[in-house]
Amino acid sequence: MRAANQICNTPQAAHLCGVFARSRHPESCYRPVTGRDVLETIRQHYVYNTSVRKALMARYVLRRLIQAVVTLAIVVSLTFVFGRLSGSPAAILLTENAPQSQIDALNHRLGFDLPIWQQYLNYMGGVLHGDFGDSYRQPGVPSMQLVFERIPASFQLGFAGLAVGLLLALIAAVSIHLTGRRSLRTVFLGFGSLRQAIPDFFFGLLLVLVFSVWLGALPSLGNADWRAMIMPVLTIATGQFVVYTRLMDNALSEQSVSDYTRTAYARGERHSTVVLTETLPNALLPVLTVAGINLGTFLGGLVIVENVFAWPGLGQLMLGAVYSRDFPVVQSALIIIAVIFVVANLLVDLIYGLVDPRVRLS
Template sequence: MKTRFGTPKCHERKSCVACSLRGPVREPTCHSVLLVLPFLLRRLGLAVATIFLVVTVGFVLGRLTGAPGALLLPDNASAADVDALNARLGFDRPVIVQYLDFLGGLFVGDFGDSYRRHESALGLVLERVPATVELAFWAFIAGFALALIAALAIQLTGSRLLRAIVGWSGAVRQSVPDFFFALLLVLVFSVLLGALPSLGRTSPASLVLPVITLATGQFVMYLRLLDAALSEQAEQDYVRTAFAQGHSRASILLTQMLPNALAPVLGMAGLNLGGLLGGTVVVEVVFAWPGLGSLLTDAVSQRDFPIVQAGLLFVALMFVLVNTLVDVLVSRIDTRTAHS
């Protein structure tokens, strides 16, 4: 139904064929901007609180493990030498003073030097960031793209057999630990076939095996979410109306069902991408990938607190940034998110 100015008046899909064919009604552009602005402000406040909480918890847990002097000195070091080193590192001061000093350095980006490497902790973390971002990005793209292609193929064909085969294959992969699956890939493609490098980050080909390991592990979850969301959209009235109007299955799926189904899937995808950006320790260890996960693991085991604190801040920033961007994207796709 339209007014005399041609503006849609009906907001009920069931009572208007035109509205039903368009799918869920979108808010006017100016109204959407007003809705997103307070949403962004809330997300910004939550992001600041989350980062503050993460770095604070990291500081507290680090101090609960004790001073690192005994680990940094040889086994035959005297107690006096250990106490002197702990004092030089500032561990003889009250915890609250250490915390305030830590916050002061946090605001200026000074986390101090690594206890073992005697280099800037922040610099060491930033050296590992490109490798981590590269691996996380391509693993996310590959896993999500594979799941999207499989979900669209299942919906287009309507084949229960295809759904069962794809789902079963993905479930088998998900049941295999990443460590074991990575070793199998190395054995087949590096040792037996000699087709791909297995260690380090020396060429674009070095990405293939780590990306396959991570992407196939993410594939099943994305596939289940996409298939469920598309199946739910297939039951909506606007889809039946579009079929009645003579639109093809592919056209309805790609132009109407898929955009409406992406909103709930993107939220989980953002969480997974944030986790990948935090480093994937198992994959980095197996493939000797110079990422952030292996650096933080070594730093934790050695109580190298400056690296741990700088790494935690970066992980928190990336996690919050990715999920904030995803939430904004979802709110633009589905304005009900902004209302909630």
């Protein structure tokens, strides 16, 4: 009897005790199930599941953080190697007739006379301490300071172009599904494909030729006036238009045949109401995910647009630093772009891990 009492006191066997207590052999169990036993079983089950979810999420976050750190280390190493492969900056920083002694002195001051492995260790040590080196063109000015001064202008232009591109794609995709006309889809996707076939620099020059040279309506250079943003933003937005239009169109088509959409139609909802309130919110999720993942690549692609319109952003700074072999500035700019790209991907992964438990288990 004492052994049966010990067995039945465990929450896992409590439900069996209730069954045996009402059977023809009540001596096989000491007591029936009580409400306290049921609550204790539920509590232990909840605590176990919560601890398992926390452990899986912690492991998932740790794995993603390790991948992010490894990615940044690879980017920093590659920028260092490619920068050194282009040669010493002394040939550009000094005059053509500079004596060899002056070139050797400059290489010694910049550390280019050391072995490549020692240069790499010195650079990585400085990066770990937050020292990315001073600009070669502007001695005494930290390279990261120059990069941070240009980031706001690039963010302003990049996010404006991305927002306008997403808005145009949203209008096009919703118009296609509200009207149900295939001809409208052909027009939008045809225009987007034609625009995507034109390089950004050539499309930007066409806008300058039409709106600045012929019409004189918009400024073509700089960012002194808000109107100066119109042509760069149009160049960026139209270049991304067809990509997001296709994504949103496909997502709306998939959501339109789902069960909840059929239920909405069965309730007597109008077609426009179903599209705008039922299918559209769910169709936006994959589009915003792709936009977040492409954010780092998108900011890196602003180099061409910023140079066409003389926009004082990170892209213009990078191109000038490449021409002058200002390695610290180039490396700092690439590191910032890599950090933005890695952080955007990390946030997307973490959000997916919170929403979908299957991602944490993979």
